[in-house]
Amino acid sequence: MQALVKDKPERGASLLDRPVPEIGDNDLLVKVKAAAICGTDIHIYQWNKYASSRINLPLLFGHEYSGEVVQVGKNVTAFKEGDRVAAETHIPCCHCFQCTTGLQHICRDMKIIGVHVDGAFADYSVLPDVCAWKLDPSITYPVGATMEPFGIGVHALAYTQPVGKKVVVFGCGPIGIYAQMVAKLSGAECVIGVDITNERLELARKMGTDVILNATEVDVPQEIEKISKGFGADIVVELSGNQAAVKNATRALRRGGDLVFVGLFSGPVEIDVTNDIIYKEAKVYGITGRVMWDTWWSAQSILLSGKLDPGPVITHQFGLEDYDNALELAESGKTGKIVFNI
Numbered sequence: 001m002q003a004l005v006k007d008k009p010e011r012g013a014s015l016l017d018r019p020v021p022e023i024g025d026n027d028l029l030v031k032v033k034a035a036a037i038c039g040t041d042i043h044i045y046q047w048n049k050y051a052s053s054r055i056n057l058p059l060l061f062g063h064e065y066s067g068e069v070v071q072v073g074k075n076v077t078a079f080k081e082g083d084r085v086a087a088e089t090h091i092p093c094c095h096c097f098q099c100t101t102g103l104q105h106i107c108r109d110m111k112i113i114g115v116h117v118d119g120a121f122a123d124y125s126v127l128p129d130v131c132a133w134k135l136d137p138s139i140t141y142p143v144g145a146t147m148e149p150f151g152i153g154v155h156a157l158a159y160t161q162p163v164g165k166k167v168v169v170f171g172c173g174p175i176g177i178y179a180q181m182v183a184k185l186s187g188a189e190c191v192i193g194v195d196i197t198n199e200r201l202e203l204a205r206k207m208g209t210d211v212i213l214n215a216t217e218v219d220v221p222q223e224i225e226k227i228s229k230g231f232g233a234d235i236v237v238e239l240s241g242n243q244a245a246v247k248n249a250t251r252a253l254r255r256g257g258d259l260v261f262v263g264l265f266s267g268p269v270e271i272d273v274t275n276d277i278i279y280k281e282a283k284v285y286g287i288t289g290r291v292m293w294d295t296w297w298s299a300q301s302i303l304l305s306g307k308l309d310p311g312p313v314i315t316h317q318f319g320l321e322d323y324d325n326a327l328e329l330a331e332s333g334k335t336g337k338i339v340f341n342i
C-alpha cells in the first residue's frame, strides 16, 4: 500500500510502498477514505523541536481520518466489515484512574495515532476498536475525517454557556472556526474571530462569525471593549498558541468571564495572574481532545441537525501523491482544512 512516512530526521516525508499492516485482536483494519492535515502533521513534516522531541522514526503519520472497515480482530464485536468509521486520535489504556472515571481522553498512558503509533496517511490504517466511531451514512468521508478537530471546537465550549454572550476566539484556523460556529449555534449574541491572516478571517466571516479582527491591524482588546460597551468579552477561547494573543485574550476578558485554553504553545506562557485571573475571578479551563464519547455524540447531533455545515471549512482536497504541495499549503497558514482523498 502507499504510505506517507516520516523516515528521516529532516524536513519532508516519503511516499513509500509498504505492506498492509497486521491487526491485533482488538483492532479494525480500515481502508482510509479521507485524512485531514492537522497542525501536528505540519510539525512532523517540518521536523521542528516539537516533532523531534516526541517522535520515533520511521512514522506513518496522519491521524484525522475516516474510512471503511475491511477486517476486524477476533475480539471485536461492535464493528464489522463494511462499517464506515471515523477515528478518535487518543488511544486510552482503559485501565488507569482517568480511563475508569470517564476521562479516557486524558488517559495517563495515552497514545496518539500518527504520533506514537502508525497513522492514516496511507491506504490502510489500524484502528483500535476503542477509538472507532461509527460514521452516520449521511456524513461524507471528508467531513467524517474532520469530526476529530470539529469535536475539539465542540469540546472547547462545553463548560461555558454562550447563550446571549459575546464570545471571542483567538485563532481562525479550522478548530477556531469550528469553535466560532458552535458558539453561534449555541446562542452567542456576538462571535468575534481574531487572527493575523486575512484569508482565515474571511473564511471565519463566511462561516458566520459576526466580527473579524486582524490583530496586526487593530488593538484587539480596545476593539472588544468598544463592541462590548466597556464590559469585555464574556467568553474567550484561545486557539492561536501565541503569547501575544494570550495578552490580548486576558485583557479582553470581562470580570467573571470564562477563559478557555485550547491552542498549544511552544513553551511557557506569561500571564498577569493577579490582575487578569484573580482580580477578574476568571474561570480558566484547559481543553484537549474530545470527551469519549460525549463530545462525539454532540458533534454528530450537530452535524445531523443540518443547522451547521462544517463542509466549507475544508478548502482544499488532494490525492496522497500530492503530499508536498498539500503540506506546504497547510504550512502557509492561510487555508482552511486540507484533506487527502485516498
Ligand SMILES: [Zn+2]
Residues within 6 Å of the ligand: 038, 039, 040, 063, 064, 149
Ligand atoms: Zn489533529
Ligand SMILES: [Zn+2]
Residues within 6 Å of the ligand: 092, 093, 094, 095, 096, 097, 098, 099, 104, 107, 108, 109, 110
Ligand atoms: Zn488510561
